[in-house]
Amino acid sequence: MKAILIIADGLGGRPRDAGGKTCLEAARTPSLDALAARGALGLVDPIGPGIRPGSDTSHLSLLGYDPHAVYTGRGVFECLGMGMGVGPGDVCFRANFATVERMGDGFRLLDRRAGRIASGQEDLARALSGIRLKDVSGVEVEFQASTEHRGAFILRGKGLSRHVTETDPHEVGAVVPLARPTLAAGEGARRTASALNEFTKRSFEVLEAHPINRARAKEGKPPANVVLLRGASDLPRIESIESLYGVRGAVIAGGALYRGVGLACGMERIDAPGATGGLDTDLRSKAQTTLRALERLDYVFLHVKGTDTAGHDRKGPAKVAFIERMDAELVGLLVAELDWDETHLALTGDHTTPIDFGDHSTDPVPALFVGPNVLPDRATAYSEREAAYGGLGRWSGRVLPVLFGYNNWNPKFGS
Amino acid sequence: MKAILIIADGLGGRPRDAGGKTCLEAARTPSLDALAARGALGLVDPIGPGIRPGSDTSHLSLLGYDPHAVYTGRGVFECLGMGMGVGPGDVCFRANFATVERMGDGFRLLDRRAGRIASGQEDLARALSGIRLKDVSGVEVEFQASTEHRGAFILRGKGLSRHVTETDPHEVGAVVPLARPTLAAGEGARRTASALNEFTKRSFEVLEAHPINRARAKEGKPPANVVLLRGASDLPRIESIESLYGVRGAVIAGGALYRGVGLACGMERIDAPGATGGLDTDLRSKAQTTLRALERLDYVFLHVKGTDTAGHDRKGPAKVAFIERMDAELVGLLVAELDWDETHLALTGDHTTPIDFGDHSTDPVPALFVGPNVLPDRATAYSEREAAYGGLGRWSGRVLPVLFGYNNWNPKFGS
Numbered sequence: 064m065k066a067i068l069i070i071a072d073g074l075g076g077r078p079r080d081a082g083g084k085t086c087l088e089a090a091r092t093p094s095l096d097a098l099a100a101r102g103a104l105g106l107v108d109p110i111g112p113g114i115r116p117g118s119d120t121s122h123l124s125l126l127g128y129d130p131h132a133v134y135t136g137r138g139v140f141e142c143l144g145m146g147m148g149v150g151p152g153d154v155c156f157r158a159n160f161a162t163v164e165r166m167g168d169g170f171r172l173l174d175r176r177a178g179r180i181a182s183g184q185e186d187l188a189r190a191l192s193g194i195r196l197k198d199v200s201g202v203e204v205e206f207q208a209s210t211e212h213r214g215a216f217i218l219r220g221k222g223l224s225r226h227v228t229e230t231d232p233h234e235v236g237a238v239v240p241l242a243r244p245t246l247a248a249g250e251g252a253r254r255t256a257s258a259l260n261e262f263t264k265r266s267f268e269v270l271e272a273h274p275i276n277r278a279r280a281k282e283g284k285p286p287a288n289v290v291l292l293r294g295a296s297d298l299p300r301i302e303s304i305e306s307l308y309g310v311r312g313a314v315i316a317g318g319a320l321y322r323g324v325g326l327a328c329g330m331e332r333i334d335a336p337g338a339t340g341g342l343d344t345d346l347r348s349k350a351q352t353t354l355r356a357l358e359r360l361d362y363v364f365l366h367v368k369g370t371d372t373a374g375h376d377r378k379g380p381a382k383v384a385f386i387e388r389m390d391a392e393l394v395g396l397l398v399a400e401l402d403w404d405e406t407h408l409a410l411t412g413d414h415t416t417p418i419d420f421g422d423h424s425t426d427p428v429p430a431l432f433v434g435p436n437v438l439p440d441r442a443t444a445y446s447e448r449e450a451a452y453g454g455l456g457r458w459s460g461r462v463l464p465v466l467f468g469y470n471n472w473n474p475k476f477g478s
Numbered sequence: 479m480k481a482i483l484i485i486a487d488g489l490g491g492r493p494r495d496a497g498g499k500t501c502l503e504a505a506r507t508p509s510l511d512a513l514a515a516r517g518a519l520g521l522v523d524p525i526g527p528g529i530r531p532g533s534d535t536s537h538l539s540l541l542g543y544d545p546h547a548v549y550t551g552r553g554v555f556e557c558l559g560m561g562m563g564v565g566p567g568d569v570c571f572r573a574n575f576a577t578v579e580r581m582g583d584g585f586r587l588l589d590r591r592a593g594r595i596a597s598g599q600e601d602l603a604r605a606l607s608g609i610r611l612k613d614v615s616g617v618e619v620e621f622q623a624s625t626e627h628r629g630a631f632i633l634r635g636k637g638l639s640r641h642v643t644e645t646d647p648h649e650v651g652a653v654v655p656l657a658r659p660t661l662a663a664g665e666g667a668r669r670t671a672s673a674l675n676e677f678t679k680r681s682f683e684v685l686e687a688h689p690i691n692r693a694r695a696k697e698g699k700p701p702a703n704v705v706l707l708r709g710a711s712d713l714p715r716i717e718s719i720e721s722l723y724g725v726r727g728a729v730i731a732g733g734a735l736y737r738g739v740g741l742a743c744g745m746e747r748i749d750a751p752g753a754t755g756g757l758d759t760d761l762r763s764k765a766q767t768t769l770r771a772l773e774r775l776d777y778v779f780l781h782v783k784g785t786d787t788a789g790h791d792r793k794g795p796a797k798v799a800f801i802e803r804m805d806a807e808l809v810g811l812l813v814a815e816l817d818w819d820e821t822h823l824a825l826t827g828d829h830t831t832p833i834d835f836g837d838h839s840t841d842p843v844p845a846l847f848v849g850p851n852v853l854p855d856r857a858t859a860y861s862e863r864e865a866a867y868g869g870l871g872r873w874s875g876r877v878l879p880v881l882f883g884y885n886n887w888n889p890k891f892g893s
Contacts, residue, residue, distance in 0.1 A: 077851045077853065078850075078851070078852075078853050078854065079850060079851070085853070106870075106871050108873070110891060111876070112873045112874075112876045112879070112880050113542065113876045113878075113879025113880040113881075113882070113883050113888065114879070114888070114891055115883065115888040115889065115890045115891065116890070116891060116892060117890050117891060117892020117893045118892070118893065119892045119893055120891050120892025120893075121892065130891070130892060134892060136893070137892070137893040294893060417851070420886050422886070422890075423890060424851075424883060424886060425879070425880065425882075425883025425884075425888050426851075426853075426883065427871075447853055448853060448855070448869060451518075451853070451855055451869035451870065451871070452855075452856070452867075452869065456871050456872065457520075457870070457871025457872060457873060459873075
């Protein structure tokens, strides 16, 4: 048996998204509707009723983990998803290249994204990773650049702690704050805060003097002269999916965060050519990569980001169009190529991103299950309202365990 | 955006309540039905499936708190709701004036409600609050009278504990029990039990000698000559709604308990003129007070008690009549006056009070949500059976967080 979990990020909607309909209702989705007609629908609260999910916590919950118990912060997933090695005790961060000016002992923020720097970031990253801290002994740093101004950062050493505040002021004109240990966090947090504060100063010295930034200055571009850090976190204590269910699988996702969550749960990472994590992503490539991966693996977790991006951008028609493209180019291809006697598929969102809110909301999301062991319900189309009347009812999180259950993969609890 | 949560106490019903129908099904409710047609319904287990809710625990759960984690007992909500100041470490009780006779060292209960004493209770309360305990040093007492025989009582002092048994025997003819520390409760509970037992004796001395009781004796009425205490509790550790969601609101309720729960969650208390907490309450006044409160506050929690009172009295027609009056005088007025582009409303019960049981049952309650971000479902009327087929499915508690979610007020969990 094989299993596919498709999470279309921010898929869910509200009635004002498309003139009394949700984007999913407004979109023409013959492939999804055909699957709904053969399978069963339900409503899922990604974490719980009335809980507004983050992307990291909702994915953990949908994959079967309790985010209230295991979640330590976002940075570690970004680091893992960017291919960085994370060991026990490492403290991980999301990072931004930013532009600051000196102000007294500190720095004032001029551009939080360093003019959305588009080249040279890898050279800057190498220079940052070469920094040797002096104030705190035995602590090493690693920086890796991602798209544009984005990056990830790891502090490595004994006795560090994730219980520190971020150094991103989030507001132009504000002073870059010092990292501080959070309440009652002890000596490790103090050491970690000291290391971060030294890194902030040293990153300015290294970056300000770097040839890439001198060149940017000549071109009148804001220099990427500091690194802002947030999402402090360490490796969550997650029992791997292979250990829990005895099956092996892969994550296919354009976005580093989603790859990172999959890796933290013990999945293999497979990159689909042309998968960008954006609205322009190559959905056919993702479908084909999924089919190839299933030749040798038990399951695939396939993440699609465009639905959420359109929601954050408050672009209803773009969300409708992306859903239609997903239906035709991804779902349609899977429907045609999968062996439906041997496969269960689930498709849901990790949360709702309503158009007029432009951020994650608390609404439950529609979930579709299809395959030989799914008792078909009365639904004839895939949408929030069809799911509200679906045969599976409403529950919280755990979509992957429900999917695996149809494959009889789940361990017995008790005897 | 604005939000209104209406809890009609004991609203739910069972098929024998009104000849094969529930009282809600039997009642003519055009305003509620119109809201149901525009909004969406679901079934809510106030605390959880098969859990029979108290009024205090169910309200905590519906407001988004876990009563298993935060509930310490009922007394503290009664004290808060009656306007008494409660500080950390204070031990609070519900209190009854009762009639006893001396029996050896103790007392035998003659009338648990002191003949439903209807006047002079405030004079008696003042006399009780003047008692200075001698057996236990540094402990002060405060008594406040409520309606008829009811009151509330606080013990104040260092090192007290709520882990003591009650002094209400609940049965005429029984001996008034001594308060005892409950299992493994330690020194604080022993001190508290001693203080309570001294108070019981002293309350008898003070009350027996009081002019009000001498006058009652002359009139052949049972004297209110002792105070029975139950619901020992201290201030629950509740993070305020303002701290959790960043919004400010008020509780409008005739009953002290409900005001107390609202106050414990950080709501402001607003008293509607003519709101009695009984079947005769002025529902138009409560609706108008709600509308006025929403001019300056973000949300209102409006509590209506009559539905439950009729249920406890096992009076089906009275419950039907009260529901019809609530529909016309409260819901109808709100429907006409609210700005429906800017408001979400939820209406539910805190539990079911079936007519032939006359007490809280475990049945789930119908919940209605309506407003611009609610995806309308197929329901065309408001009732238990329509809600069972509603588009929102079934979940436990958390009605306020779900309501606030439609207003985009909830903090994100995760990133």
